[in-house]
Amino acid sequence: MAPVSQLNGNSFYKTEADIKNALTATYGALQAPGIYYMIGDLRSDDTWIPNPNAGANLQEVDEFKNNAFNTISSSTWSSNYQGIQSANIVIDKIADVPMETSVKARYIGEAKFLRMLMYFNLVRTFGDVPLVLEVINNPSEQKGRCRECLCADCQGLKRSRAVLPEQLASAEIGRATGGQRRR
Known part of the structure; x- marks a missing residue:
């Protein structure tokens, strides 16, 4: 039994504000070190390591020699899967939370967008992932491989775009939107 004196997965997801907080926390996975700069840019012609003594992990990534023991690789893997788990929790828990239907659809769309973005990051970096x-x-409990489902999930992403707002108030800038739609 979960302690009643502190928040946990069984007692937290009760209000619209709880879901929004959980969804906001899901964005945190995108801020992990390595996801964009170290794994993406470091291997390109856009950047270089000015200090050859910067560290073995950076050198390995730059030279395409990193492996699972490289802290940049493992951090990128873990952060994306933590974000995916967070998105899945939001999608799972939101059904029982009373809120306006359009807000619920938006939050689900946002969570699915984030999950798809994290899978894109993983596939781009590691290939076929769980x-x-x-x-x-x-x-x-892992059930399949990512590339088997990415195309199907793209359809879900298109449906998510329809429920996401085109623009956001300044206090929400940085959250997923559907972008401006052509009319």
């Missing part, structure tokens, strides 16, 4: 579209309590 696919997790439900809340996982045990890592052995």
